[in-house]
């Protein structure tokens with residue numbers, strides 16, 4: 001399915017679009033939003049609902065559609081109230097120019113294009129998932145760091161676009177919880193959970209994060225036009 005067609009538009013409901021909505025954080029967020037009776041559209045390049053959600057009743061309430069954040073459909077975004085940008089890659093080292101550029105593109109350009117298009121389309125609220133990047137990775141030599149900054153600057157532009165628009169960047173540490181592979185099998189990242197008390201400010205439970213992202217996506221009257229939320233404040 002390509003982004004969304006007119007017959008799928010539910011009148012009177014708040015519509016939240018989640019770029020990268022079929023991923024680890026995205027699926028947990030989609031569940032939170034679906035349970036709040038919001039019209040949720042999860043966009044990704046493949047557009048498919050993940051295999052492990054096939055028998056989950058809540059996932060039927062979500063629209064799983066194709067939509068590339070780097071080439072956003074501004075016309076479609078005109079029907080959207082809130083946008084959440086979750087596209088990104090892990091902070092892996094890059095050993096070639098092509099790999100550096102791919103990581104920068106994935107973390108920066110994609111989200112930046114989606115946020116700029118959403119600002120022009122009049123979307124009211126933007127939520128960007130950034131990351132806590134600490135020493136020695138917080139350097140311009142690191143594509144992940146530069147990409148996250150490019151996306152954050154786009155979130156700030158979104159907030160500055162008009163008085164009716166606001167944006168927040170949520171910056172967690174390493175996220176743990178049940179992650180599923182494309183095949184449907186799970187990776188037990190929830191085993192990291194006991195460590196979260198031992199290394200406070202470094203780990204984040206995906207359920208807690210998803211709940212906060214949902215709150216922020218539906219927060220149309222924030223106290224600040226632009227805000228950054230650190231791992232410890234999530």
Ligand SMILES: NC(=O)c1ccc[n+]([C@@H]2O[C@H](COP(=O)([O-])OP(=O)(O)OC[C@H]3O[C@@H](n4cnc5c(N)ncnc54)[C@H](OP(=O)(O)O)[C@@H]3O)[C@@H](O)[C@H]2O)c1
Pocket residue numbers: 019020021022023024025026043044045046047048067068069070086087088089090107110129130131132172173174175176
């Ligand atoms: N996981 C962590 O520990 C962690 C920690 C801090 C920050 N973060 C950040 O959190 C975000 C989400 O992480 P995650 O672990 O949920 O990632 P993920 O599981 O890889 O999910 C990202 C999803 O984005 C989709 N996607 C990729 N390129 C896209 C594009 N151009 N347009 C639309 N969708 C696209 C992918 O699906 P398709 O292939 O179908 O497009 C993928 O399912 C990332 O920005 C990451 O850097 C993650």
